[in-house]
Structure formats: C-alpha cells, structure tokens
Amino acid sequence: xxxxxxxxxxxxxxxxxxxxxxxxxxxxxxxxxxxxxxxxxxxxxxxxxxxxxxxxxxxxxxxxxxxxxxxxxxxxxxxxxxxxxxxxxxxxxxxxxxxxxxxxxxxxxxxxxxxxxxxxxxxxxxxxxxxxxxxxxxxxxxxxxxxxxxxxxxxxxxxxxxxxxxxxxxxxxxxxxxxxxxxxxxxxxxxxxxxxxxxxxxxxxxxxxxxxxxxxxxxxxxxxxxxxxxxxxxxxxxxxxxxxxxxxxxxxxxxxxxxxxxxxxxxxxxxxxxxxxxxxxxxxxxxxxxxxxxxxxxxxxxxxxxxxxxxxxxxxxxxxxxxxxxxxxxxxxxxxxxxxxxxxxxxxxxxxxxxxxxxxxxxxxxxxxxxxxxxxxxxxxxxxxxxxxxxxxxxxxxxxxxxxxxxxxxxxxxxxxxxxxxxxxxxxxxxxxxxxxxxxxxxxxxxxxxxxxxxxxxxxxxxxxxxxxxxxxxxxx
Amino acid sequence: xxxxxxxxxxxxxxxxxxxxxxxxxxxxxxxxxxxxxxxxxxxxxxxxxxxxxxxxxxxxxxxxxxxxxxxxxxxxxxxxxxxxxxxxxxxxxxxxxxxxxxxxxxxxxxxxxxxxxxxxxxxxxxxxxxxxxxxxxxxxxxxxxxxxxxxxxxxxxxxxxxxxxxxxxxxxxxxxxxxxxxxxxxxxxxxxxxxxxxxxxxxxxxxxxxxxxxxxxxxxxxxxxxxxxxxxxxxxxxxxxxxxxxxxxxxxxxxxxxxxxxxxxxxxxxxxxxxxxxxxxxxxxxxxxxxxxxxxxxxxxxxxxxxxxxxxxxxxxxxxxxxxxxxxxxxxxxxxxxxxxxxxxxxxxxxxxxxxxxxxxxxxxxxxxxxxxxxxxxxxxxxxxxxxxxxxxxxxxxxxxxxxxxxxxxxxxxxxxxxxxxxxxxxxxxxxxxxxxxxxxxxxxxxxxxxxxxxxxxxxxxxxxxxxxxxxxxxxx
Ligand SMILES: Cc1ncc(COP(=O)(O)O)c(C=O)c1O
Ligand SMILES: Cc1ncc(COP(=O)(O)O)c(C=O)c1O
Numbered sequence: 001x002x003x004x005x006x007x008x009x010x011x012x013x014x015x016x017x018x019x020x021x022x023x024x025x026x027x028x029x030x031x032x033x034x035x036x037x038x039x040x041x042x043x044x045x046x047x048x049x050x051x052x053x054x055x056x057x058x059x060x061x062x063x064x065x066x067x068x069x070x071x072x073x074x075x076x077x078x079x080x081x082x083x084x085x086x087x088x089x090x091x092x093x094x095x096x097x098x099x100x101x102x103x104x105x106x107x108x109x110x111x112x113x114x115x116x117x118x119x120x121x122x123x124x125x126x127x128x129x130x131x132x133x134x135x136x137x138x139x140x141x142x143x144x145x146x147x148x149x150x151x152x153x154x155x156x157x158x159x160x161x162x163x164x165x166x167x168x169x170x171x172x173x174x175x176x177x178x179x180x181x182x183x184x185x186x187x188x189x190x191x192x193x194x195x196x197x198x199x200x201x202x203x204x205x206x207x208x209x210x211x212x213x214x215x216x217x218x219x220x221x222x223x224x225x226x227x228x229x230x231x232x233x234x235x236x237x238x239x240x241x242x243x244x245x246x247x248x249x250x251x252x253x254x255x256x257x258x259x260x261x262x263x264x265x266x267x268x269x270x271x272x273x274x275x276x277x278x279x280x281x282x283x284x285x286x287x288x289x290x291x292x293x294x295x296x297x298x299x300x301x302x303x304x305x306x307x308x309x310x311x312x313x314x315x316x317x318x319x320x321x322x323x324x325x326x327x328x329x330x331x332x333x334x335x336x337x338x339x340x341x342x343x344x345x346x347x348x349x350x351x352x353x354x355x356x357x358x359x360x361x362x363x364x365x366x367x368x369x370x371x372x373x374x375x376x377x378x379x380x381x382x383x384x385x386x387x388x389x390x391x392x393x394x395x396x397x398x399x400x401x402x403x404x405x406x407x408x409x410x411x412x413x414x415x416x417x418x419x420x421x422x423x424x425x426x427x428x429x430x431x432x433x434x435x436x437x438x439x440x441x442x443x444x445x446x447x448x449x450x451x452x453x454x455x456x457x458x459x460x461x462x463x464x465x466x467x468x469x470x471x472x473x474x475x476x477x
Numbered sequence: 478x479x480x481x482x483x484x485x486x487x488x489x490x491x492x493x494x495x496x497x498x499x500x501x502x503x504x505x506x507x508x509x510x511x512x513x514x515x516x517x518x519x520x521x522x523x524x525x526x527x528x529x530x531x532x533x534x535x536x537x538x539x540x541x542x543x544x545x546x547x548x549x550x551x552x553x554x555x556x557x558x559x560x561x562x563x564x565x566x567x568x569x570x571x572x573x574x575x576x577x578x579x580x581x582x583x584x585x586x587x588x589x590x591x592x593x594x595x596x597x598x599x600x601x602x603x604x605x606x607x608x609x610x611x612x613x614x615x616x617x618x619x620x621x622x623x624x625x626x627x628x629x630x631x632x633x634x635x636x637x638x639x640x641x642x643x644x645x646x647x648x649x650x651x652x653x654x655x656x657x658x659x660x661x662x663x664x665x666x667x668x669x670x671x672x673x674x675x676x677x678x679x680x681x682x683x684x685x686x687x688x689x690x691x692x693x694x695x696x697x698x699x700x701x702x703x704x705x706x707x708x709x710x711x712x713x714x715x716x717x718x719x720x721x722x723x724x725x726x727x728x729x730x731x732x733x734x735x736x737x738x739x740x741x742x743x744x745x746x747x748x749x750x751x752x753x754x755x756x757x758x759x760x761x762x763x764x765x766x767x768x769x770x771x772x773x774x775x776x777x778x779x780x781x782x783x784x785x786x787x788x789x790x791x792x793x794x795x796x797x798x799x800x801x802x803x804x805x806x807x808x809x810x811x812x813x814x815x816x817x818x819x820x821x822x823x824x825x826x827x828x829x830x831x832x833x834x835x836x837x838x839x840x841x842x843x844x845x846x847x848x849x850x851x852x853x854x855x856x857x858x859x860x861x862x863x864x865x866x867x868x869x870x871x872x873x874x875x876x877x878x879x880x881x882x883x884x885x886x887x888x889x890x891x892x893x894x895x896x897x898x899x900x901x902x903x904x905x906x907x908x909x910x911x912x913x914x915x916x917x918x919x920x921x922x923x924x925x926x927x928x929x930x931x932x933x934x935x936x937x938x939x940x941x942x943x944x945x946x947x948x949x950x951x952x953x954x
Contacts, residue, residue, distance in 0.1 A: 091812055098622050098815060116617045124617075128824075129610025133602055140593045140601075140793025145575050175652050175797070175818040182817055186688070191668060204819070211663070211816040316617025318823035320652070335568055338575060339688040340659055340817060341652040342681070345825065346795035347605075 001290075001366065007036050007046035009290045015055055015066055016289055016397075026056060026064040049370075054377045078228075079437070081199040081218030085239060086434040088210035093413070093431050094203045106420070107457045108445075110427025112252065114313050114400060115371065115447040120364035124315060128351040143346040145338055147173025147323070150353035155323050158356065161291055162284055163298025164307070164325070172324050172333055173344045176317065177282045180308035180324035182208050183340060184278045185243065187332040188306075189214055193242040196235055198227040200403075200432030200441070202252050202280065205245055209434075216434040217241065223394060223403075226251065226258035229265055236273040243276045249293050250283035253403045253432055253443040255396030257293050264299040271302065276329070281309045282322075283399035285365055288373045292398070303328030311352055313399070314365060319348045372400045372447060379446035382455055386462030388469045400447035405429075405440060409472035410465045412442045418464050424457045478767065478843070484513050484523035486767045492532055492543055493766060493874070503533060503541040530765075531854050555705075556914070558676040558695030562716060563911040565687035570890070570908050571680045583897070584934045585922075587904025589729065591790050591877060592848065592924040597841035601792060605828040620823040622815055624650025624800070627830035632800050635833065638768055639761055640775025641784070641802070649801050649810055650821045653794065654759045657785035657801035659685050660817060661755045662720065664809040665783075666691055670719040673712055675704040677880075677909030677918070679729050679757065682722055686911075693911040694718065700871060700880075703728065703735035706742055713750040720753045726770050727760035730880045730909055730920040732873030734770050741776040748779065753806070758786045759799075760876035762842055765850045769875070780805030788829055790876070791842060796825045849877045849924060856923035859932055863939030865946045877924035882906075882917060886949035887942045889919045895941050901934045 001009065011032075014020050027035070032043040047064055050056045056064050097110065131139065146152070152168035159166045174180040181204065189195065191213030197205065199218035209216050217235055220228045226248050235241065244266070248258040258266070270277050279296045287293060297307040306329060310322025321344070326333035355361055376395075379402055383393050392405035406412070412428035419425060429441025442461075448454055478486070488509075491497050504512070509520040524541055527533045533541050574587065608616065623629070629645035636643045651657040658681065666672065668690030674682065676695035686693050694716055697708045703725050712718065721743070725735040735743070747754050756773045764770060774784040783806060787799025798821070803810035832838055853872075856879055860870050869882035883889070889905035896902060906918025919938075925931055 094815070095622075095811070098619070098820070113618060121617070125610055129606045132609050132828075133606025140598070140795045141590060142575070142794045145572075175822075178815075178819040179817065190690075204815075207812070208816045211813055213667075317619045317819075318617045320818065320820075320822040334572070335684070336688055338571070338655075338681075339685050340656065341797065342655040342794075343575070343797075345652075345797040345822060348822065351609075 003038055004042045004045035004049065005366065007032065007038055007042060008049040010036070011046065011050060012053075012055060013289055020066050022066050024066045025062070026066065028063060053373055078223065079199045079218075079221045081220060081433065081437055082435045085194040085215035085217045088206045088216055088434045090203065090431055090433075090436065091207060091210065093428065094207055097203075097427055097431065106423045106425045107454070108425045109454070109457055109461065110425060110443045111445055112313075112401065113317060113445065113447065115368065115449065116316050117449060118364065118367050118371070120360070120367040121315065123358070123360045124351060124355045127354050128347070131347045131351050139347050141346065142343045143349060145343050146334060147171065147344055148346070148349040148353060150357075151321075151349045152323075154353045154356040158285070158361075159325070162281065163294035166325050170325050170327075170330065172326060172330070172337055173349055174310070174322040174324055174337065175341050175344055176312055176320045177280065177308050177310035177322040178204055179337075179340060180310065180322050181205050181245075181278065181280060183333050183336040184306040184308060184324065184326065184329075185209070185214065185245070186212060187326075187329055187336050188243045188276050188278070194239050196232060196241045196244045197434075198246045198251065200253055200429065200438050201245070202247055203431040205280070206432075206434060218434055221254065222256070223254050224256050225262055226256050227266070229262060229269060232266075233269060236269070236275065241273070241275055243278055244270060245278040245280070246296070247280040247282075248296055249281055250286060250396055250399035252283065252399070252401055253427070253429070253441075255394035255399070255401060255403055257397055258296075260294050263294065263296045266296060267299045267305065270304055275304070277305045279305055279307050281307055282313050284309065285314055286369055286372065286400070287398040288369060289397060297325060297327075300327065306333070314361070314368070315352065315355070319352065320345070321348050321352050369398075375400070375446040375448075375450050376402065378450050379444060379458070382458045383444070383462070386459040388462065388466040400445055402444040402446055404442050404444060406442070406465050407469050408440050410440045410468045412439055415442070415461070415465055415468065419461060422457070422460050424460055426461055480515055481519045481522035481526065482843070484509065484515055484519060485526040487513070488523065488527060489530075489532060489766055497543050499543050501543045502539070503543065505540060530850055555700065556676045556695075556698045558697060558910065558914055559912045560712075562671040562692035562694045565683045565693055565911050567680065567908055567910075567913065568684060568687065570905065571684055574680075574904055574908065583900045583902045584931070585902050586931070586934055586938065587902060587920045588922055589790075589878065590794060590922070590924065592845065592926065593793050594926060595841065595844050595848070597837070597844040598792065600835070600837045601828060601832045604831050605824070608824045608828050616824050618823065619820045620826060622820050623811060624648065624821055625823070625826040625830060627834070628798075628826045629800075631830050631833040635762070635838075636802070639758065640771035643802050647802050647804075647807070649803060649807070649814055650826055651787070651799040651801055651814065652818050652821055653789055653797045654757065654785050654787035654799040655681055656814075656817060657787065657799050658682050658722075658755065658757060660810050660813040661783040661785060661801065661803065661806075662686070662691065662722070663689060664803075664806055664813050665720045665753050665755070671716050673709060673718045673721045674911075675723045675728065677730055677906065677915050678722070679724055680908045682757065683909075683911060695911055698731065699733070700731050701733050702739055703733050704743070706739060706746060709743075710746060713746070713752065718750070718752055720755055721747060722755040722757070723773070724757040724759075725773055726758055727763060727873055727876035729760065729876070729878055730904070730906070730918075732871035732876070732878060732880055734874055737771050740771065740773045743773060744776045744782065747781055752781075754782045756782055756784050758784055759790050761786065762791055763846055763849065763877070764875040765846060766874060774802060774804075777804065783810070791838070791845070792829065792832070796829065797822070798825050798829050846875075852877070852923040852925070852927050853879065855927050856921060856935070859935045860921070860939070863936040865939065865943040877922055879921040879923055881919050881921060883919070883942050884946050885917050887917045887945045889916055892919070892938070892942055892945065896938060899934070899937050901937055903938060
C-alpha cells in the first residue's frame with residue numbers, strides 16, 4: 001500500500017465502524033497530517049480516494065463530510081427457505097450459465113468472473129510464459145500430490161491475514177475451489193445425508209450435493225449477517241446434519257460478511273453438535289477494507305473447519321488453482337484428491353507461487369479492489385436509476401457480485417428469455433436455491449470495466465423487469 | 478511415417494502375426510524392393526530397424542532371419558484372483574508411490590511417467606510459453622465446460638486411428654485421465670455396487686472404487702489376451718455387476734493387448750448383460766506397430782463404452798490434460814465434470830490442440846515409440862541377466878511398463894524396504910490388486926534413458942530378490 005492508501009484505509013475503517021457517522025465533518029487536512037505524520041499532498045490524495053468511492057464529499061469552504069451510507073435503505077429481505085432437506089435440481093439453469101462462459105455473444109451480466117484486463121495481472125502472464133518455455137523435466141512431470149511446496153508456503157503466508165496460522169502441510173492444492181468443495185463434501189458424507197447450507201447458496205456447491213445424492217437443508221440467512229445461528233441450532237436439533245456449508249465472507253450471491261462474533265459462535269455451535277464446517281472463502285481476499293475479515297477457520301480450535309479457497313476470483317479461473325485447509329480431515333482429503341484428479345497441474349502452481357512471493361499478488365489485489373469498490377457504487381447507481389421501484393440491492397464490502405431483489409411479480413428466468421432478444425443475460429436467483437426460491441432475484445457482476453454498453457444493458461434489464469411488473473398489475477385489474 | 482518405417486511396419490506385422498516364424502528366412506532386399514516399390518536403401522534401412530528391435534538378425538551370406546520371439550518363453554502366469562467382490566485397501570502403498578513422484582532422491586524404477594527429455598517435446602514448451610505470455614482475457618477465463626473446441630476436434634481426429642468415429646461433441650476434456658475414470662465410475666455406480674476389473678489392475682482406478690465405497694470383482698486375466706471373457710461371463714451371471722473396467726491396450730501393468738476379436742466379444746457380452754464398459758486407453762497411442770490397435774469403443778454400437786484417455790503418457794502428466802468419450806452417458810458425465818472441477822484449465826488445452834494440429838504430436842510419438850521399443854528390449858535383457866531363475870517377464874507391444882513375476886519366495890514390499898538402503902524403489906505388484914495378490918511381482922519403467930546407473934539399480938533389484946530366494950530355500954532346509 002502507498003502512504004495515501006494507508007491513510008484512506010484508516011479513515012474508511014472509521015467511517016465503516018461508525019466512528020465518523022453520515023453527515024459528520026471529518027478532520028481537516030492539517031489535522032490528518034499531524035495525526036498520521038504524512039504530507040499535505042498525501043492527506044489530500046487520501047481524501048480524494050474517499051470521494052471517488054463516494055464515501056465522503058467536499059463542501060466548499062466547510063471541509064469534508066461523510067455521505068449517507070447507501071446500504072441500509074435498500075437491502076433485500078431475509079430468506080425464508082423451505083424448512084426440510086431437499087434434493088437439488090436446477091442443473092439445466094446452471095448448465096446454461098456455465099456453458100456460456102466463452103464464445104457467447106450475449107453480454108453475460110451475471111457471470112462470476114473477475115476483471116482480467118488489469119495491467120497488474122501482466123506479470124503473471126510473463127511468469128507463466130517463462131516457466132512454460134523453459135520447461136525442464138519437472139515442469140511436465142507430476143507434481144506432489146498435496147501440491148507444490150512453494151505454493152503451499154505462499155498460501156500459508158497469505159492465510160495469516162485472515163487470522164489463520166497454517167503450516168504448508170495443512171494445505172492441499174486443488175484444481176480450482178470447486179474441487180476443494182467437492183473433496184470436502186465427499187469425504188464428510190454418504191448419499192442420503194443432509195447438509196445445512198446458507199440460502200441463497202452458490203450453485204456449484206448445490207450441484208455437488210446433487211451429484212453425491214445429498215440433501216440440502218437451506219437455513220434462513222440474513223442479508224447482513226449471514227446464516228441464522230438460531231435457525232441453524234433448531235435444524236441441528238431436528239435433523240441428522242453431517243456438515244454445514246457456508247460462504248461467510250463476501251457471500252456469493254448475497255454479498256454480506258458474517259461479523260467475527262457470529263463466525264466464532266458458528267464454530268461453537270458446530271462443536272456442540274459435533275458437525276464439520278465447510279467454509280468457502282474464495283472472495284475473502286477481495287476486501288474493500290483492511291485488514292480483510294477473519295475466516296471461520298481462524299476460530300477453529302479442533303480442526304473441524306475445512307477451509308476452501310483459491311485464485312479463481314483474484315487471478316483468473318482459467319488457471320484452475322485452488323486450495324483447501326482440511327484440518328483434521330487431511331488424510332481423507334489427500335485420498336479424495338488423488339482419486340479425483342491426481343496431482344494438480346505443475347507449472348500453474350509454480351507461477352502463482354512466484355507471483356505471490358514477488359509481491360505481485362498484493363499489488364494486483366490493491367488495483368482490483370479499488371476498481372471493484374468504485375464500480376460497485378456505479379452499478380448500484382444504475383440499478384437504483386433503471387430498476388423498478390421497490391427493488392432491493394445488496395451492499396457488499398468486497399468482491400464483485402451484486403444481489404438484486406426485484407418486486408415479486410418479476411420472474412428472472414422469464415426475464416432472461418426476454419433479454420435474449422437484446423443479447424443480454426443475467427444470473428437468475430433460482431440458481432441459488434434447492435427449492436427454486438429467489439425467482440424474483442438476480443445476480444450482477446460489477447468487475448467489468450463499466451462501459452456505456454453495460455449501462456445500456458443494465459437499463460434494458462431494468463426496463464424489461466419494469467414491464468413485467470406493469471403486466472402483472474394490469475392482469476390484476 | 479517415413480517410407481522405410483512403413484516397410485518395417487509391414488514386415489514387423491507379418492512377423493508378429495506369425496506369417497514369418499522364428500527361424501524363417503525373410504525375403505531378400507531385392508524382393509522387398511519389388512513387392513513394396515521402394516529403393517534398395519529404403520529396404521535396407523527397414524531391415525536395420527528390425528535388427529535394432531532384435532526382431533531379426535542378419536546372417537552373413539545367407540540373408541535375414543526371424544529371431545526367436547522372447548515373449549512366449551518368459552511370460553508370467555495367468556492371474557487367479559479371489560472370486561468375490563472385495564473392498565479396496567493398499568492406499569498406504571499407493572500413497573508412498575505417488576507421493577514420491579518429485580524431489581525424491583531414490584531412483585524410482587517403478588513409476589508410470591514417460592520420458593520427458595526428447596527434443597520432439599520442445600515445440601510444446603514453445604507453444605505453451607507463447608500462449609501464456611500473450612494471455613488475453615480468454616486465456617485466464619473459464620473455458621467451455623466440455624473443453625476447448627479446438628482440442629476436442631484434434632482428439633476426434635486422433636481417435637480415428639483407434640477405429641473410433643467421434644464427433645467433437647462426443648468428447649469431454651478432463652483434468653487428466655484420472656478425472657475421466659473418476660467421472661465414469663461415479664456416474665455409473667452407487668456405494669456398495671460391484672465393478673468387474675481386470676487383474677492386476679491400475680491402482681488409481683482401484684482407489685476410485687475405494688473412495689466411492691465400491692467393491693472390486695477381480696476377473697482372471699491372461700497376460701497375453703487380457704480379461705478372461707469366460708470368467709467374466711460367469712461373474713456377470715453370479716453378481717450384480719454395474720460396470721466393467723479394463724485397460725485393454727498395453728495394459729498397465731501387465732503389458733498385454735486384447736486381440737480385436739476379444740474386444741468385440743467383450744462389447745457383445747456387455748450388451749447381453751446390459752452393463753457399461755469403462756475403457757482406459759491412456760497408453761493406446763504408444764503402439765510399437767502401426768496402425769495402433771483398435772479400442773473397445775470402436776466396436777461399441779450402442780454407446781455403452783466410456784472411453785477414457787489423455788496426454789499424460791505421451792506428452793506429460795504435469796499438464797493434466799485428459800479426455801473421455803462417455804457415449805450415451807454424456808449428460809451425466811458433463812454434470813459430474815462440473816461438480817468435480819468445473820471447466821478444465823484453458824491454456825494447456827489450447828497448447829495441446831496446437832501441438833497436435835501442427836503435426837508435432839505424431840512426430841513426438843514416432844520418436845518416443847522407437848526409443849521405448851529399443852529400451853524395452855534392453856530392460857528385458859537386464860532382467861533376464863540379473864534376476865533370479867524362474868522370473869517371468871511381460872513382452873509389451875507398446876508403452877513403457879514391464880511386469881516382472883519373481884519366484885514366489887520374493888515379497889516385493891519387503892524387497893522395497895531392502896532397496897531403500899540402495900536408494901532404489903520399484904512398484905510392488907500388490908498395488909495392483911484389491912486382494913493384495915501379486916506380492917512377488919513388480920513393475921519397471923523403461924521410458925528412462927537407460928544409463929549405466931539404471932542398469933546398476935536393476936541389477937541390485939535382481940540381486941536382492943535373489944537373496945530372498947536363497948533365504949527362503951535356506952529356511953526350508
Ligand atoms: C462461492 C464460490 N465458490 C467456489 C467457486 C468455484 O471456484 P473455482 O472456479 O476456483 O472452482 C465459485 C465460482 O463461481 C464461487 O462463487
Ligand atoms: C492405466 C492408467 N490410467 C490412468 C492413469 C492416470 O492418468 P492421468 O495422469 O492422466 O490422470 C494412469 C497413470 O498412471 C494409468 O497408468
């Protein structure tokens with residue numbers, strides 16, 4: 001981080017923690033210089049950054065003021081899923097989404113891919129290119145089954161920021177985070193078992209449940225604090241739950257981050273009922289505030305948390321470099337890894353290790369995070385402008401996915417059909433539920449460089465959704 | 478193929494089919510020139526190649542003669558596995574083998590890795606380097622779930638040589654052949670199901686059975702013609718077999734290739750009992766004779782064969798590029814693929830596609846095949862020289878793995894313990910059996926460039942094995 005970014009981060013944190021509240025006047029430039037021992041230009045640059053992020057504004061002759069937070073006014077409602085274990089369906093819809101990742105001339109507003117155009121990613125191309133060109137015998141050979149020692153070491157170092165003290169041997173490199181999740185679920189369960197999940201929930205995990213013949217018990221989930229511990233406790237009493245699967249940090253799709261105290265309480269609950277927790281942290285490094293939020297794993301004192309993550313959302317999913325820290329299940333995880341794909345591809349692991357070791361990863365994160373934070377606000381602005389009244393919007397503090405809850409009259413699967421004519425596609429909310437809930441919701445990606453073409457597409461989504469609202473009113477008359 | 482290689486291939490085939498038998502005099506150079514319409518130097522070069530392969534010898538003033546085939550005199554005996562479904566164990570031994578693939582200073586004589594040092598592999602490094610360096614947005618993005626269209630097209634083209642007419646859409650790219658096998662087994666079975674396997678059988682597949690809670694029914698397998706169709710038929714009548722899993726071409730570890738007629742008969746048997754066949758063809762392209770043997774899949778007229786293969790044994794396992802042709806199970810296979818690892822890594826697929834499309838694959842195969850064939854004979858010579866009397870040796874017509882059956886007194890797991898002091902390691906036969914059979918067998922790799930150090934290692938293996946035979950005799954006295 002540069003000096004001014006550090007200053008901005010400190011101020012941002014104070015705003016986010018309510019130390020400076022909306023409408024408050026911020027300390028003067030001079031006061032900041034004194035407090036933080038920086039130059040005037042550094043303090044000015046920090047304030048400029050906070051203005052870019054629309055967190056504060058400058059009022060001529062009066063100073064800098066905290067802007068009203070957008071989040072609370074527009075959040076979607078708490079989920080009320082079916083209260084019994086369900087089989088998973090929705091594969092057709094998931095397939096439609098994932099099968100169109102490439103060579104599709106539609107604008108895929110809903111996809112889960114980071115921005116791959118930032119120059120800060122260039123060194124990775126270079127490193128990869130160099131490694132592959134000079135491939136010696138080792139480069140084409142199998143790597144270690146648990147993954148390249150170099151990469152595991154870097155992952156262990158990175159995990160410190162999330163509160164985890166991991167030894168490289170606690171880590172297993174996987175073929176993307178998907179394989180980590182798949183391994184975790186397979187080693188914990190037998191067909192017919194029940195897994196408690198947050199709701200909505202990442203469709204990739206849901207499909208693992210389907211493939212393994214598992215049942216999902218969707219737990220009501222608060223759009224600000226995550227899975228309801230109260231509902232989960234009741235469920236644990238009532239059902240033979242084998243594992244709890246959650247994405248507690250920058251949740252996909254809801255965007256919330258569970259507060260640290262609730263993460264800790266979740267571990268305690270799991271201990272009381274002796275269940276394992278599968279924690280998906282794939283977006284955790286994309287935090288708009290520093291330090292990044294702690295993982296559930298950081299509160300795990302008896303190895304029951306299987307932490308799953310990877311570099312798909314920070315560097316690029318086409319690399320297929322993921323990892324897991326399976327805690328007390330390491331031996332079973334290693335066996336599942338062998339069975340699933342054998343050792344992971346050799347050179348991509350080394351390239352990522354080098355990219356991280358040389359500081360490129362941190363630099364790239366800074367670039368991406370700053371852009372995503374700005375773009376979140378731009379995208380929210382568009383949704384507020386173009387979507388029908390009564391639309392709820394999430395307010396993520398990291399990552400690049402927005403959850404939008406439209407009026408009940410809107411069915412986003414049907415909306416997608418209408419959008420096809422305009423070459424636009426969103427991720428319908430029903431993808432994220434075993435019971436096909438959330439049909440009036442959709443996921444938007446704001447990692448794109450937000451061009452006028454994207455604004456037009458978002459506007460089209462809003463307008464067609466508005467039409468659906470209108471039609472439903474008309475049919476009621 | 479060059480002209481002389483074509484001539485040599487024709488002659489070799491006639492020898493292998495017994496048209497010219499051991500001791501027979503071959504046609505003169507001139508006769509060959511006339512028959513095949515080639516020049517004298519071409520015919521001479523062809524004969525030289527056959528001499529290099531120790532298939533024929535030249536006797537001064539008399540001409541060229543077929544050498545006695547080595548194979549029949551030294552083949553290991555037919556397997557007699559337990560005749561009931563078994564749970565799999567041996568994970569510890571497998572782990573020991575696979576965990577030592579890298580950074581081990583022992584000489585791993587038993588590993589399953591091809592030679593990665595041939596210059597004909599260089600263009601792949603170049604292509605990979607170029608692609609990664611110039612990575613555009615697509616390179617780091619998810620690829621299509623079923624795999625890169627370019628690669629699927631090349632795979633479809635290659636499959637023609639094995640008698641398969643596949644459409645690129647019939648093919649699914651996987652993360653190594655291991656993932657293909659894993660997907661195939663998972664989509665066909667439920668925990669507790671019985672799978673018929675050849676015996677000995679590749680340990681990677683056995684471990685999939687273990688992880689999925691499946692039982693292996695090991696079918697007696699002939700070291701020359703493969704799985705016994707008669708025994709299989711009895712088993713199909715007796716047990717509820719859900720799938721038949723075989724490696725019928727250049728079998729790992731036994732080395733045999735099922736004759737085409739038996740491959741066809743296997744399909745008919747599967748049809749009669751309505752079972753699926755999982756065919757592992759990962760060594761199929763490494764055939765010492767041309768054309769390469771047909772796959773079982775080539776006889777499949779109702780889509781019940783799931784063909785699994787990949788580039789790990791031809792180009793390098795560290796790439797993790799495999800593929801499958803799942804026949805009528807395509808939809809389920811695609812779902813399992815998504816669940817298992819999502820889309821496969823993007824750029825390695827494109828690199829392999831380009832390598833094949835530009836003819837480098839064929840060129841590289843020619844180089845590797847010629848070396849492997851020579852090295853097979855060298856390795857067989859060493860085993861004959863250094864191993865105890867009564868040792869059986871396979872005689873593979875492709876690939877790079879030799880199966881050695883020692884006198885019953887030798888236990889290769891214990892042999893490995895003694896070899897540790899000499900920094901040498903073999904693959905013990907018990908890895909390849911659910912019932913822990915084949916303890917007196919071991920697998921050797923002859924893909925290495927065969928240096929004096931390797932000869933010394935092989936000799937050490939033979940001598941220590943000989944000691945074990947001696948000890949057992951002594952204990953009987
Ligand atoms: C929450 C979550 N977990 C896991 C994944 C899969 O990641 P990978 O591409 O590394 O397999 C995704 C990607 O969409 C995701 O959103
Ligand atoms: C018969 C057989 N099938 C499959 C595999 C696994 O291949 P891959 O490394 O492509 O997963 C091997 C490797 O040892 C093998 O011998």
